Amino acid sequence: MSYFVDKKGYYGEFGGAFIPEMLYPNVKELEENYLKIMQEPSFQQEFQDLLKEYVGRPTPLFFAKRLSEKYNTKIYLKREDLCHTGAHKVNNTIGQILVAKRLGKTRIIAETGAGQHGVATATVCALMGIECVVYMGEVDIARQAPNVARMKMLGAKVVPALSGSRTLKDATNEAIRDWINNPVNTHYIIGSVVGPHPYPDMVARFQSVISEEIKKQLLEKGHTENPDYVIACVGGGSNAAGAFYHYLDEEKVNLIAVEAAGLGIHSGESAATSILGKEGVIHGSKTLLMQSTDGQITEPYSISAGLDYPGIGPLHAHLYKSKRAEFISITDAEAMRAGLELCELEGIIPAIESAHALAVFNMKKFKKSDVVVLNLSGRGDKDLDTYVKYFKL
Amino acid sequence: MNRINQKLQENKKLLSIYFTAGFPKINDTVTVIENLEKSGIDFIEIGLPFSDPLADGPTIQASSTKALGNGMTSEVLFNQLKNIRKTVKIPLIIMGYFNPMMQYGVENFCKKCAEIGIDGLIIPDLPVDVYNNDYKTIFKKYGLINVFLITPQTSSERIQFIDKISDGFIYMVSSSSVTGSQNAFGKVQDDYFKRIADLYLKSPQIVGFGISNAETFKKATKYAKGAIIGSAFVKYLDKNGTANINNFVSGILD
Numbered sequence: 001m002s003y004f005v006d007k008k009g010y011y012g013e014f015g016g017a018f019i020p021e022m023l024y025p026n027v028k029e030l031e032e033n034y035l036k037i038m039q040e041p042s043f044q045q046e047f048q049d050l051l052k053e054y055v056g057r058p059t060p061l062f063f064a065k066r067l068s069e070k071y072n073t074k075i076y077l078k079r080e081d082l083c084h085t086g087a088h089k090v091n092n093t094i095g096q097i098l099v100a101k102r103l104g105k106t107r108i109i110a111e112t113g114a115g116q117h118g119v120a121t122a123t124v125c126a127l128m129g130i131e132c133v134v135y136m137g138e139v140d141i142a143r144q145a146p147n148v149a150r151m152k153m154l155g156a157k158v159v160p161a162l163s164g165s166r167t168l169k170d171a172t173n174e175a176i177r178d179w180i181n182n183p184v185n186t187h188y189i190i191g192s193v194v195g196p197h198p199y200p201d202m203v204a205r206f207q208s209v210i211s212e213e214i215k216k217q218l219l220e221k222g223h224t225e226n227p228d229y230v231i232a233c234v235g236g237g238s239n240a241a242g243a244f245y246h247y248l249d250e251e252k253v254n255l256i257a258v259e260a261a262g263l264g265i266h267s268g269e270s271a272a273t274s275i276l277g278k279e280g281v282i283h284g285s286k287t288l289l290m291q292s293t294d295g296q297i298t299e300p301y302s303i304s305a306g307l308d309y310p311g312i313g314p315l316h317a318h319l320y321k322s323k324r325a326e327f328i329s330i331t332d333a334e335a336m337r338a339g340l341e342l343c344e345l346e347g348i349i350p351a352i353e354s355a356h357a358l359a360v361f362n363m364k365k366f367k368k369s370d371v372v373v374l375n376l377s378g379r380g381d382k383d384l385d386t387y388v389k390y391f392k393l
Numbered sequence: 394m395n396r397i398n399q400k401l402q403e404n405k406k407l408l409s410i411y412f413t414a415g416f417p418k419i420n421d422t423v424t425v426i427e428n429l430e431k432s433g434i435d436f437i438e439i440g441l442p443f444s445d446p447l448a449d450g451p452t453i454q455a456s457s458t459k460a461l462g463n464g465m466t467s468e469v470l471f472n473q474l475k476n477i478r479k480t481v482k483i484p485l486i487i488m489g490y491f492n493p494m495m496q497y498g499v500e501n502f503c504k505k506c507a508e509i510g511i512d513g514l515i516i517p518d519l520p521v522d523v524y525n526n527d528y529k530t531i532f533k534k535y536g537l538i539n540v541f542l543i544t545p546q547t548s549s550e551r552i553q554f555i556d557k558i559s560d561g562f563i564y565m566v567s568s569s570s571v572t573g574s575q576n577a578f579g580k581v582q583d584d585y586f587k588r589i590a591d592l593y594l595k596s597p598q599i600v601g602f603g604i605s606n607a608e609t610f611k612k613a614t615k616y617a618k619g620a621i622i623g624s625a626f627v628k629y630l631d632k633n634g635t636a637n638i639n640n641f642v643s644g645i646l647d
């Protein structure tokens with residue numbers, strides 16, 4: 001079985017490009033050019049330089065000694081939280097801004113939920129001197145004020161999405177509508193492995209630097225390049241796609257994808273898409289998504305703004321359906337506890353998204369000899385307010 | 394012969410009107426359809442509301458949200474339309490997004506449409522090639538015409554392909570935009586309409602997006618067979634309810 005995208009843009013039965021005809025020329029242009037551009041030596045040179053000098057890659061693979069002792073296994077943390085701007089999101093925005101430049105685009109649009117992808121996009125636009133417009137749900141603008149301020153300082157225009165539930169999915173709709181209205185000069189930087197083909201594949205390739213580095217770093221630490229487990233949280237699925245990428249065909253490497261169960265999978269306030277979702281079409285992709293029986297897309301909930309997307313990328317839908325990856329859902333309470341535990345045991349404040357992945361150690365037993373790599377997708381600075389309120393600090 | 398094809402043979406410029414089913418009130422659907430027919434228009438596009446209408450501007454988004462809040466679903470719409478062919482003769486087209494149809498089951502959806510007497514479907518996010526490979530036989534089995542969109546950005550080569558697989562008319566989107574935009578009919582549109590006219594397509598073209606009054610209707614139909622009004626009518630319904638729909642139409646057709 002293949003876990004990579006096929007010629008038509010599908011992962012098994014998932015993926016494709018379910019877009020209105022108005023978007024066809026934009027998406028086609030990207031599809032015809034992205035691989036060619038990414039393979040150009042000048043592109044690779046610029047991309048690698050920026051990852052090294054600007055983002056600060058390679059990020060460390062840190063052996064978490066005290067956490068390992070507590071859970072009686074060998075835990076390595078892939079420190080994406082140390083990337084410039086505080087999360088893995090910037091790996092993708094660096095890549096896409098370079099693609100956009102080579103396509104001759106002079107204007108960038110993006111969607112954002114928590115604001116992490118918006119900040120990462122505003123950052124690379126400032127770096128390149130390109131106009132940037134970020135769509136963000138009105139509700140999210142109110143609850144993620146620091147990231148809104150960051151985007152503004154970086155010169156981006158933040159446009160509130162006022163339609164529907166006024167959160168991430170609606171911000172994505174608004175960005176897509178903007179692209180329909182501006183088909184020639186604008187590139188849309190999608191923030192995860194979602195959307196129409198070729199986005200899921202392109203974003204996964206840009207994030208694949210994560211597992212490329214893990215392989216090298218495990219060898220340097222005297223292991224084989226293949227760990228026993230790779231664990232990552234899944235919102236749309238980009239950090240997980242990057243951490244899994246070079247292990248997809250290594251069937252001995254167990255992949256664990258962690259979703260947000262919110263207040264409980266069946267509480268009605270959850271973002272556990274693989275369990276609650278049904279096959280459908282969202283934002284141009286056939287995948288698993290949370291919806292009513294009538295096919296209306298429903299609003300997910302999680303304490304972590306980066307995980308409350310009602311769909312998952314088509315790659316992950318395929319990994320779920322084919323059982324290549326194990327999917328585990330973690331509640332708000334379990335994630336918050338695991339986040340605090342990492343602070344206390346390792347001196348690292350994780351993003352609440354990443355804390356969901358950390359909570360797996362309380363759910364699942366690993367062997368003492370197991371090498372477990374956990375992708376620490378982001379740092380917790382943006383979440384301080386939530387931590388403070390939750391723990392009454 | 395399908396009612397759409399019959400209508401397309403008439404020697405006049407055709408007016409089609411879009412509205413959102415279940416808007417402004419849940420039970421307005423049939424009233425709107427009957428009044429539109431009485432007012433003398435040629436086609437009706439019944440919008441099946443969707444939570445995430447990517448190709449629509451604020452007016453149709455808001456009407457969709459309201460209609461969903463009113464309780465509109467595929468099942469409710471089909472029930473409302475059960476007896477529609479007892480009173481209404483003009484072509485009826487359902488316009489909706491793909492996900493609700495997928496959940497209903499594409500074949501079930503088409504079957505239901507055929508039973509009711511729906512003549513065609515417009516599904517903006519069902520791509521031409523996916524339709525052509527996966528769903529064409531189902532649509533044909535139930536005698537439904539699928540209407541494809543083209544835009545000023547669509548290449549002539551692709552337009553010719555779309556023409557070939559079209560059984561009714563081609564929906565010519567007037568500008569690069571979502572519905573409800575106020576882009577004037579300027580030089581870009583003139584060039585685009587002429588380019589299409591010069592392709593001598595077998596399928597008649599009906600222009601949509603940005604048509605709101607008699608003036609834009611006239612401009613749009615200078616080269617094309619007809620035009621579609623959506624957001625302007627939805628706005629009218631929002632303000633005036635279902636009374637006096639003929640006032641809106643007579644303002645266009647005078």
Ligand SMILES: Cc1ncc(COP(=O)(O)O)c(C=O)c1O
Nearest residue numbers: 235236237238239306353377378
């Ligand atoms: C730190 C962090 N981790 C994870 C995510 C979830 O996104 P994805 O599943 O695409 O990695 C986000 C999204 O905002 C994030 O900020």
